[in-house]
Amino acid sequence: MQDLLSTTLGLLAACSLAAVVTAALRVPTVLGYLAVGAALGPSVSGVIAPGDTLNFLSELGVALLLFFVGLEFSLAHVWLIRRTVLAAGSLQMAIVAVPLTLVLIRLGMPAESAALLAAAAAMSSTALVSRQLADQGELTTRHGRSAIAVLLFQDLAAVPLLALLAIWARGEVPRAERVLLEVLGVLLLFAAAAIASRHVLRGVLGWVARRGHEESFVLVSLCVVVAAAAAAHAVGVSAALGAFLAGMVLGESDFKHHMENHLKPFRDVLSGLFFVTIGLQLDGALVFSAPLAVLAWLLVLVPVKIVLNTLALRITRLSALDAWRTGLVLGHGGEFALLLLGLALQQQLIPAAVVQPMLVALVLSMAMAPLVIRHHDALAQFLSSARGFAQPPQAEEADIATQAQSLRDHVIVCGAGEYGLTVSRTLMRAGVPHLLLESDEQRVKAARVFGVPVLYGDASRPDTLLAAGLKHARLVVLTFAQIQPALRIARTVARQRPDLTVLAACAHATAASTLRNVPNVRIFPHSFAAALGLAEQVMLLVGIPADVADHMISELRDCLEESGQIQ
Secondary structure (H helix, E strand, C coil): CHHHHHHHHHHHHHHHHHHHHHHHHCCCHHHHHHHHHHHHCCCCCCCCCCCHHHHHHHHHHHHHHHHHHHHHCCHHHHHHCHHHHHHHHHHHHHHHHHHHHHHHHHCCCCHHHHHHHHHHHHCCCHHHHHHHHHHCCCCCCHHHHHHHHHHHHHHHHHHHHHHHHHHHHCCCCCCHHHHHHHHHHHHHHHHHHHHHHHHHHHHHHHHHHHHCCHHHHHHHHHHHHHHHHHHHHHCCCCHHHHHHHHHHHHCCCCCHHHHHHHHHHHHHHHHHHHHHHHHHCCCHHHHHHCHHHHHHHHHHHHHHHHHHHHHHHHHCCCCHHHHHHHHHHCCCCCHHHHHHHHHHHHCCCCCHHHHHHHHHHHHHHHHHHHHHHHCHHHHHHHHCCCCCCCCCCCHHHHHHHHHHCCCCCCEEEECCCHHHHHHHHHHHHHCCCEEEEECCHHHHHHHHCCCCCEEECCCCCHHHHHHCCHHHCCEEEECCCCHHHHHHHHHHHHHHCCCCCEEEEECCHHHHHHHCCCCCEEEEEHHHHHHHHHHHHHHHHCCCCHHHHHHHHHHHHHHHHHHCCCC
């Protein structure tokens, strides 16, 4: 008992430290978990050894991870972007994986092992790319959309690859017909899950949600994930695939966001354990005995993969500059590659001497990825010889420029959430010319119901703000809580129009203090907005005349501005 407690304490302390350090360095947390596993594993300190309990918890973490992937990629979403996903994704996987498979076979590797390693090398990190592009305000760009389409195909391609591993682990020959039968089993399981979810799962989850008991909802949600994994395992399919299919089915339900919020802590902790178990299997002696193998895999995963990615995207008629941008964004290894190699290593399907150098190269490529993505534009300009040439605007920027070309002395409202939509409706009633910019398509559709001049576009991109007529605007209003996009907008305005005022609604003191460092930014805290509105209603309800109440609120607002609480 004491040994178990000591091991658990050491593992939790090391993972906590890794999470804090990786967050401070702005690198993926998965790298910290891998480092923890390597440091505590048998090849270094020997504090923790792989065991059945740790393996079971890590497999549960994988099931939760794939369940969340399924929630994000609902059937409706996949069908909407099916052509881009199939064209860009299949070409990228084929052009990267096929030549690499042939090279590995030529080097004497069995065909099954070569195909699995090549497919793993073709995959990139969905979590890393989506987070980094979101931080840089590039998810809505051509290269951002192309990258997400390729990543979506890669995530879906994990289904037959996991089926291949399941067949291989049973000792069967992984022939094409067996893989197809395995995938057919997955499809049958999916059909059964779809029928069950429509008549059972959604009814049960809806009934529990209406009771308003959060603990019950969490437990029932966990039961859904484990039941899907158990059902898949019972029919001879990967348990993780069962969880993935359950996520896809429930991705179209009303409980999607509710389940994400409640299960995310379980997913983060348990999937972190999976990457720790991979780190436990990293053998430093094998790595140092084969440094050339690590270097070779690193060259494949970064420069070679970038070139092949770009070639595939050029075939889809993407411009040279955007193809290089997307190729650079995808030029690294990913979580599913770690997942596939980790499972192959755990089940001893491929010799450790072959897998270990690639695992290390995957980790190194993911460590380099944030830096490459951050500077991808300059690298793409250099590689595509596009320096000095004007590039065509993004599609949404052309639409915004068309709408803004006749506007002068207008207001640019950034964000069509509750605050932004209210500001826009008020300006519309007052006859003030303005544009409302929003990067979420669902919010754009919801705002158009009210007849406001809302346009799809990411306001944190300088080109989008310029297209919206920043040079001729009289005011910019920030209405969303994300600090990084808000900071990019404020800095863009300070560079392009240093005389222009930016009014920023802030929900947190940290965001307010950060934005105060940018010139001409006036802060309007959400709490004060609600408090002033409530105070005015109280005065009206106790019989104070409207003009007197309005005067008192104005005096209070002036007092808050003088004290620095509203700037």
